[in-house]
Amino acid sequence: MIAQRKSWQDILPIVALGAFGLVWMVPLFWTLAAAFVPTTELLNGGPLVWLQSLHFGAFEQAWSVAPFARFYLNTIIWVFGLLAIQLVTISLAGFALARLDFRGKDQIFFLFLTQLMVPATVLILPNYQTLVTLGWLDSYQGMMAPYIASAFGTFLMRQAFKQVPKELEEAARSDGANWLQVLWHVFLPVTRAPLLAFSIVSITYHWNEFLWPLLITSSVEVRPLTVGLALLVQSSEIGAQWDQLSAGTLIVAVPILVLIALVQKQFTNSFLSSGIK
Amino acid sequence: MSSPRSLALPSIVRSSGAVAYLFLLPSLVFLAVFTLWPIVSVIWGSLHARRGRSQIFVGMDNFERIFSDPFSQQVILNTVGYVTLSLLMSVFGGLLLAILMNQGLKNIGFFRFPFLATIAMPMVSVASIWLFMYSPRVGLLNDILGGLGLPRSNWLSDPDLALPGLFVVYLWKQLGYFSLFYLAALQSLPDDVLEAATLDGVTFWQKLRHIIWPLVSPTTYFVSTIGVLNSLQQVDHVFVLTQGGPNNATSLALYYVYEQGFKWFKTGIASAMTVILLAVLLTMAILQFVYLERRVHYQ
Numbered sequence: 001m002i003a004q005r006k007s008w009q010d011i012l013p014i015v016a017l018g019a020f021g022l023v024w025m026v027p028l029f030w031t032l033a034a035a036f037v038p039t040t041e042l043l044n045g046g047p048l049v050w051l052q053s054l055h056f057g058a059f060e061q062a063w064s065v066a067p068f069a070r071f072y073l074n075t076i077i078w079v080f081g082l083l084a085i086q087l088v089t090i091s092l093a094g095f096a097l098a099r100l101d102f103r104g105k106d107q108i109f110f111l112f113l114t115q116l117m118v119p120a121t122v123l124i125l126p127n128y129q130t131l132v133t134l135g136w137l138d139s140y141q142g143m144m145a146p147y148i149a150s151a152f153g154t155f156l157m158r159q160a161f162k163q164v165p166k167e168l169e170e171a172a173r174s175d176g177a178n179w180l181q182v183l184w185h186v187f188l189p190v191t192r193a194p195l196l197a198f199s200i201v202s203i204t205y206h207w208n209e210f211l212w213p214l215l216i217t218s219s220v221e222v223r224p225l226t227v228g229l230a231l232l233v234q235s236s237e238i239g240a241q242w243d244q245l246s247a248g249t250l251i252v253a254v255p256i257l258v259l260i261a262l263v264q265k266q267f268t269n270s271f272l273s274s275g276i277k
Numbered sequence: 278m279s280s281p282r283s284l285a286l287p288s289i290v291r292s293s294g295a296v297a298y299l300f301l302l303p304s305l306v307f308l309a310v311f312t313l314w315p316i317v318s319v320i321w322g323s324l325h326a327r328r329g330r331s332q333i334f335v336g337m338d339n340f341e342r343i344f345s346d347p348f349s350q351q352v353i354l355n356t357v358g359y360v361t362l363s364l365l366m367s368v369f370g371g372l373l374l375a376i377l378m379n380q381g382l383k384n385i386g387f388f389r390f391p392f393l394a395t396i397a398m399p400m401v402s403v404a405s406i407w408l409f410m411y412s413p414r415v416g417l418l419n420d421i422l423g424g425l426g427l428p429r430s431n432w433l434s435d436p437d438l439a440l441p442g443l444f445v446v447y448l449w450k451q452l453g454y455f456s457l458f459y460l461a462a463l464q465s466l467p468d469d470v471l472e473a474a475t476l477d478g479v480t481f482w483q484k485l486r487h488i489i490w491p492l493v494s495p496t497t498y499f500v501s502t503i504g505v506l507n508s509l510q511q512v513d514h515v516f517v518l519t520q521g522g523p524n525n526a527t528s529l530a531l532y533y534v535y536e537q538g539f540k541w542f543k544t545g546i547a548s549a550m551t552v553i554l555l556a557v558l559l560t561m562a563i564l565q566f567v568y569l570e571r572r573v574h575y576q
Contacts, residue, residue, distance in 0.1 A: 013377055013380030014380065016377060017378060017388045020374075020377065021391040021392070022391075024391040024392065024395070024449070025394075027406050027410050027417075027449065028394070028395075030409065030417045031406045031409060034415075039415060043415055088303070089303045089307070090304075092300035092301070092304070093301050093304040093305075096298075096300040096301045097301075100296060100300070101293055102293065102294040102297035102298065103294065108301060108305070111313070112304075112308065114308075114313065115312045117559060117562040118312060118555060118559075119506070119510060119558075120311065120312075122509075122551060122558065123316070123319065124531075124534065124535070124538075125534060125539075125544065125547050125548060125551055126315030126316075126318040126319045126551075127311055128539075130310060130311065130314065130315065130318075146307075146312075148303070148304075149305070149306075149307035149308040149311070150304075154304060179296045204397055207399065208397075208398070208400060209399075210400065210401050210516070211513060211516075211531075211535070226399050226401040226513075229399075229401050229402065229405065230513075230517055233401075233408065233517055234517075242409060246406075246409065249405045249406055250402075252399055252401070252402045253398045253402040256397045256398060257394055257397065259397070260393055260394065260397045261394075264390065267397070268393065268457060271396070271454065271457060272457055272461050
């Protein structure tokens with residue numbers, strides 16, 4: 001009797017969660033169907049008709065209407081270029097805050113804290129004016145600039161570096177290594193996990209970013225995928241070319257979906273550590 | 278320890294203090310230019326207005342306009358409503374989904390995937406998926422409602438439904454995100470606490486109210502904070518789905534900043550709204566700080 005009740009209690013939430021998950025995925029399934037089935041068949045036929053009329057035409061059209069290949073390249077350059085720069089800035093700053101003694105440490109710590117409180121999204125107006133002054137509009141460095149210093153990454157690395165045993169550092173120092181060598185040879189090899197966690201958050205966040213790139217870019221050579229998709233959506237008449245729009249949506253979203261399917265556990269942990277992002 | 282030349286520092290920066298400033302320099306430069314300076318500049322901007330080619334000092338005029346103009350009053354109301362709904366969703370929706378995720382099977386990655394997938398997708402993609410769902414002609418939502426015998430609506434063109442419509446999009450995308458924090462909190466609770474409650478024959482509601490809710494209260498505080506922060510910054514779906522319409526019903530604070538600043542070049546008004554947003558963010562940061570201090574003292 002008790003065993004039976006126990007098994008019911010085990011199964012019921014799983015069924016509920018599974019059903020909930022299926023319902024949650026309906027918009028995604030619908031988009032998938034819309035991208036592979038011509039709109040008229042989608043509206044009039046059932047799943048059997050859909051299967052018979054599968055086609056990839058919408059992807060070819062979307063790919064030719066908007067320069068998605070170029071948008072892909074732009075997104076990859078700005079997202080991974082930014083990540084490379086951030087990994088340098090957060091390692092250096094995190095190391096200084098964790099392991100070095102210097103005057104004004106508390107004040108500098110507070111400056112980083114300010115960035116955690118004030119996300120760059122809110123500062124689009126003054127930052128746009130700064131880019132105008134610097135002549136960085138419509139450029140990769142303009143898109144990257146507000147994110148090059150990362151308080152989140154710096155604090156993450158500071159925490160990680162604090163946990164490295166003092167003996168490792170002292171052994172390297174007594175061998176005559178300078179601080180940059182200590183950071184490179186001793187600290188970075190043992191802090192790969194937080195570096196990876198930061199990378200996942202940074203890639204996801206900036207791959208998906210829209211408003212800032214929309215405001216500061218104006219040419220096809222710089223515009224990222226998200227801006228390209230939004231322009232495609234806005235340029236099409238309501239009710240027209242749903243298959244094309246769905247295909248465009250999938251073109252933008254699928255790489256990120258594949259990435260998180262592959263590293264689901266790591267992704268979960270990274271986002272838990274991020275909080276704000 | 279090998280010492281490759283590429284990592285050699287100039288002899289002048291041998292002291293750890295000098296090295297520290299050198300290491301911090303790249304971050305500090307960008308913090309100064311893209312976080313600190315903009316705060317100063319936007320406060321200055323909020324106290325000025327453009328007259329022809331020059332900026333003149335107008336005191337609190339821009340703020341008075343925002344609080345007295347029906348259009349911007351509507352924006353503030355929209356934002357407060359949206360943020361309040363988000364707060365409730367992130368706390369109650371997030372906790373309930375996490376409880377569901379925490380039941381039974383240990384390894385239920387497969388069941389979690391739907392809720393993680395939407396977090397990782399760009400809001401622009403999510404919004405265009407929902408543009409499709411809401412579409413009066415081909416949208417699935419009206420078919421479902423019709424099938425259930427509920428009235429069909431033209432979601433995004435109805436001033437009463439457009440803002441809730443945007444909220445549903447946000448809910449779909451972010452619910453899983455907030456439940457992650459509760460899931461982590463639930464998994465860190467000792468097993469016997471939850472099991473003891475099950476054996477004594479208490480109802481699910483009693484268990485939730487008297488055992489789980491108090492135990493996860495630090496997470497609730499954290500989730501509320503990031504829930505508000507997160508929802509205040511939502512703007513991408515407004516661009517894709519409604520552009521603030523119909524009738525200004527879906528304009529949120531950040532979208533208003535964009536419209537005033539970048540479409541109509543009223544930088545004074547846009548700066549003032551930015552300052553209002555900054556004030557809200559600062560208040561939240563102080564509340565969080567006070568809360569953390571108090572917790573540290575009690576522990």
